[in-house]
Amino acid sequence: MKIDAKLVEKLENLSMLEIADKEKMAENLAEIVEFVEMLHEIDTNEIEATFSTLNNPTPLREDEVKQSDVIKDVLSHAPKSKDDYFIVPKIIE
Template sequence: MIVDDKVIEKLAKLSSLEIDENKKESLKEELANILSFVENLNSIDVSHVDATFTTLSGGTPFREDIARSDDEFVEAVFKNAPKSENGYFVVPKIIE
């Protein structure tokens, strides 16, 4: 993948960041280096490696999944939210 001004502008829009014109060239180089590194990962043979692993002996411990409602906790969370409505967080629209 080639990182050009079009890609930088798309990334800036998607991330809602303003990228300084002076830093665009260095950002292009850094992103190109990162993508090059990731492309190198495709050449590694992982056919002999298990898809998942854990460092815990006996596997991952599970807890019982019990649904519960704690109204005081919910109120405390929404009290600290900038905006909420009907038990949901209200956030600005970011996708057009």
């Protein structure tokens, strides 16, 4: 994959970020792509996976309702609250 100024500019627009040094960014991205392409050359067909969630799935727990005073504790620090909600100034007309 060719990383050039046009691609960096497109990435800049998509990410909504301003890239100050587009030339340096293009060089860095080219190095990353080159490294990933080298990884594709490695033959891993004979190598067994060292980790899989299929053999030992995550144990599930019962979903139990528990009483908690977290809401009251959090709202106690709010400048204004009513009926378990924050009261904030209106910002949209």
